[in-house]
Amino acid sequence: MASMHSRGRGRRTINEINMVPFIDVMLVLLIIFMVTAPMITPSMVDLPSVGKAAKQPDKVVQVVIQKDDSIELMSDGSTHKQTLTNLAGAVKASMANATEPGQAANAAVVISADRSVKYESVVKVMDTLQRAGVQRVGLSVQLAP
Numbered sequence: 778m779a780s781m782h783s784r785g786r787g788r789r790t791i792n793e794i795n796m797v798p799f800i801d802v803m804l805v806l807l808i809i810f811m812v813t814a815p816m817i818t819p820s821m822v823d824l825p826s827v828g829k830a831a832k833q834p835d836k837v838v839q840v841v842i843q844k845d846d847s848i849e850l851m852s853d854g855s856t857h858k859q860t861l862t863n864l865a866g867a868v869k870a871s872m873a874n875a876t877e878p879g880q881a882a883n884a885a886v887v888i889s890a891d892r893s894v895k896y897e898s899v900v901k902v903m904d905t906l907q908r909a910g911v912q913r914v915g916l917s918v919q920l921a922p
Contacts, residue, residue: 834885838871842890865909885913
């Protein structure tokens with residue numbers, strides 16, 4: 778009986794974490810990643826290039842968005858204030874007033890906005906023009922020096 782009593786005392790609970798299985802798993806994962814990394818081909822993103830259009834527009838109508846979100850329409854050297862609801866009709870009328878009948882089809886609208894204007898305002902103007910059927914809408918940018 779005394780021997781059984783001493784057997785129970787010999788076992789103690791281990792309060793440490795066994796790190797060997799963790800290290801084994803990490804080394805296996807490292808080897809898997811090292812073997813598969815060269816096999817993965819990097820994906821290429823096909824970005825549009827900036828260049829000149831095949832044919833320059835015959836007439837350019839410029840829509841300017843000011844700091845206070847007011848909209849001005851510049852066409853044929855004259856500037857007219859517009860609201861967002863009247864903008865599409867004014868642009869269409871300005872494009873229809875082209876000197877030659879074929880110019881209206883090749884007319885472009887360029888949107889210029891102040892740096893402090895919210896992006897939402899620019900998108901609203903673009904959306905209004907595209908819903909009205911204006912085919913060529915572009916953004917005017919200033920290149921950084």
